[in-house]
Amino acid sequence: MTIADAITELSSVLGERLTTSKSDRDIHGRSETYFTPAPPDAVAYPETTDEVSQIVRICAAHDCPVIPWGTGTSLEGHSLAIRGGVTVDFSRMDKVLAINQEDMDVVIQPGLTRVALNDHLRATGLFFPIDPGANAALGGMAATRASGTTAVRYGTMADNVLALEVVLADGRIIRTGSRARKSSAGYDLTHLFVGSEGTLGLITELTLKLQGIPEATSAAICAFENIEAAVQTVIMTIQMGLPLARIEFVDTATAAAFNAYAEACMPEKAHLMVEFHGSDAGVQEQAERFGELVSEMGGSGFKWATRTEDRSALWKMRHDAYYAILASxxxxxxxxxxxxxxxxxxxxxxxxxxxxxxxxxxxxxxxxxxxxxxxxxxxxxxxxxxxxxxxxxxxxxxxxxxxxxxxxxxxxxxxxxxxxxxxxHREHGEAWGVMADLKRTMDPKNILNPGKVVRVN
Known part of the structure; x- marks a missing residue:
């Protein structure tokens, strides 16, 4: 039983949708950050949950590692094949399966990106609010319990996943949760898999909460002479209960990077970038109160953006911050x-x-x-x-x-x-050992994304 044997058997199932080409393997062996490249032995492109189940069953039989892949935007080496094996690329499983407009939820496949989902939802008056910045795959966002710029209002992926379909380490297909907004029926398996980073199972379907597109949206940017004033403004804003949709901080060096990368013309100072969602009257009131607070804290250069194109430009600059900083x-x-x-x-x-x-x-x-x-x-x-x-x-x-x-x-x-x-271990103490026990129970051969989240051997 070897990885090579698993690849041979998988070829008969997937045909050309299993590749061992160096270029494909290299693409799936890179990280966005400093980690050493670690390409898999092969890359599989399933199109159905049944195919994912077959892939996992075959790999389990040959003790071959299985590494899930969404868009590869993770930052802690999550998708690197550090022990070789087969990377399962979900890019062909990118469909919207059902939109339940009255219930404000949607059923999707894991390879769908957040931008593609919101483009699909545009005519419904609904949107999916979690915005990590990168145009990540929603399966990967659930697997890493992602959040981002809007978490202060809408929560994280943990707050917005209602149900999952998951392929376990032995190839079984299970469903967790339901479209109901609450349940007391048994263990909360949905939230066991959200944040498990592909170490307990491969997510093949998600049911997500949606939100109504707000009647009014207003964004702003303002500068501060020092970090302390900007951060204290954030703390006071939160403690006052102003219902912010986003509140982002960038320091002087980041502002300089924005100027060089996006010709932003920002003063080289600490800045806050904010956004309010709600009714016209509500947003105006919130914006005015926030503006007063900024003035009290010595903020300057206060600029509001209410037009869609201006807001989009502001948040694109923030979303590109990592690349702007790298370019600096x-x-x-x-x-x-x-x-x-x-x-x-x-x-x-x-x-x-x-x-x-x-x-x-x-x-x-x-x-x-x-x-x-x-x-x-x-x-x-x-x-x-x-x-x-x-x-x-x-x-x-x-x-x-x-x-x-x-x-x-x-x-x-x-x-x-x-x-x-x-x-x-420092953060979780003995609870980290319990996580490892769960991993051993659910994945006794340690084939699912080994070397991540826990240490089991």
């Missing part, structure tokens, strides 16, 4: 941090992180979805410098431990993958 240091790769702390500890976490980076030899612009206490430092390193990578890892280590000391978490939205494995 030619040839660099990045170690991307992902901290989340209680909102009352946000100012301390950001300021201590900024001071720590300032004493280092590498740049690390800071930005994030600060409305829920989540922020990132993009630590830019020369890919050929082991010393810089070690310095970045040391910075990241101090940031992670700082977040835990403040009652936070090592990852607010990017997930564990390989990058955060070393911190899981």
């Amino acid at each position: 240091r030619k040839g660099a790769t990045a170690l991307v941090t992902d901290l989340c702390v209680p909102i009352s500890k946000l100012a301390q976490a950001v300021e201590e992180t900024r001071a720590d980076i300032a004493t280092s030899n590498i740049p690390g612009p800071i930005l994030g979805h600060v409305g829920d206490g989540n922020f990132h430092a993009i630590l830019l390193v020369d890919p050929g410098s082991k010393a810089e990578l070690e310095e970045a890892k040391s910075l990241s280590d101090r940031m992670v431990n700082r977040a835990l000391d403040l009652g936070g978490t090592v990852t607010g939205e990017h997930g564990v993958g390989m990058g955060k494995l070393d911190y899981m």
Whole structure:
């Protein structure tokens, strides 16, 4: 029983939809960040749940690892085939299966991206609100429990997945949850798989909550003389109960990167980017109150955007932030941090992180979805410098431990993958061992995305 035997058998099932070409394998062996490439031995392109089940059954029989792949936008090495095996690319399973307009939910396949889903929904007056920035596949977003810019109002993927269809490690197909908005029937298996990063099963269908497109939307950007004033404005806004749809922070270095990458003409200062959703009157009132608060905190350059094209330009700039920051240091790769702390500890976490980076030899612009206490430092390193990578890892280590000391978490939205494995015991204690027990029970051969989230051998 070998990986080669599994590939031979899979070829008879999938034909040309199983490839061992170097180019395809290389594409599926790359990470968006600093991890060393780790291509699979083959890439499979299923079109149905039954085919996914067949793939897993065959791989299980030959002890062949199976790695799920959406669009490859994850940042912690989630989709790397570090033990070889077969990558299951869900790009051909990208259909909208049912829109239940009156119930405000939708049934989809995992390879559908969030942008494609919202394009499909446009005529219904509904939309799917979770926006991680990248045009990620929704199966991958569920698998990593993603969130993003709108989580402060609409929650994370964990709050918006009603039901799943999942292929288990032995090839069985199960359904979890239902279209009902609540249930007390047994264990909550849906939320066991949301955030499991493909280590317990492969998601082949999702039922998602939808929201009504708001009557009015207004966005704004404003500058602050220092990080402290911007972060305190965020904290006061949240504590006042203003119903923000988005509130994003970028520091001076990120603003400079925007200017160079997108010709943004922003003052090189810390900025907040906000958005309100609601009725015309409600949005106007919320915007006015937020504007007053910004003035009280010394903010300046306050600019509102109510036209769709202006708002789209503003958020495209934010969505492209990672690439703008990468471009600010030619040839660099990045170690991307992902901290989340209680909102009352946000100012301390950001300021201590900024001071720590300032004493280092590498740049690390800071930005994030600060409305829920989540922020990132993009630590830019020369890919050929082991010393810089070690310095970045040391910075990241101090940031992670700082977040835990403040009652936070090592990852607010990017997930564990390989990058955060070393911190899981500190955050979860014996509960991490329970996670490993679940993995051993559900995947005794450890074929599903091995080496991620837990350590079982």
